[in-house]
Amino acid sequence: MESTVTASPDSVPETDVRDSSSLLEEEGEVAADYLEELLDIADLDGDIDIDVDHGRAAVEVVADDQSSLKHLVGKDGEVLDALQELTRLAVQTRTGERSRLMLDVAGYRAGRRVELTALANETIETVRSTGEKVALDPLNAFERKVVHDVVTAAGLTSESFGVDPNRYIEVGPASA
Template identity: 50%
Template structure:
């Protein structure tokens, strides 16, 4: 395999098919970092590590959801997720695709995305040729593609970088 295929977009080595053990190790490294972060912020949180779909998933919950409300904002979760990915990469030398969820933020965002898709599908059913959604991360675009497919429509990502977005059309 060529060297180009063995690197991610930031030119960091990646593992195309990490083992469950490697993903669990990523989760442990990430959890240690998040625990320290929560301690510094003087916040309580319970961490759960899960491995599915070739990714490590870290969930942070609290009995006092207000404690996590600031951290659960999508921009903050995204930024913290990137920091955690860098920590993992620094520890094991390869790019991480781990997903971080704080206080149910991922479920809340998925519900928002479902509403966006429903509104876009409604525009198409009313006669629009297509419907473009706002720019979003690759993970969110993947969720949108899945939602669109479930509704019997077609979608594709368009644009580059921060402007990359999803366009929905009839099948």
């Protein structure tokens, strides 16, 4: 049985009325509040930069002495990944919306993006010269996204296989 629901303009939820940029700005503000509290609890000095990047709220924790924030990054960015998930949950709790917020601490992700772009470009050259697929070592979701974007922009194919934390990418020649 099919049913139709009509809503008056007064019954439309507030989040449907606001534009996406203001929602992303709100995500950034909520995340900044959450992270400021965390920095206070951990007795760490840092500033919070908020931006919107590629349709996502982007928040970065920076400090004059970036090394003072290394505990928030952890080995291979593991603490940063966990902190990002906690921050996304704080945003979701406050806004009622699932967050795709990207968090960076002390420029870790920005530096990693440069490294991964170089790796992807080297892999692209190998695939082009051999015509064979190349499998990369396991990468986290952020890292896989960077590689997929570079490979796609170069006109080749990439596909993820496996299950985290062993999920990896295979780069192949352009599909015919």
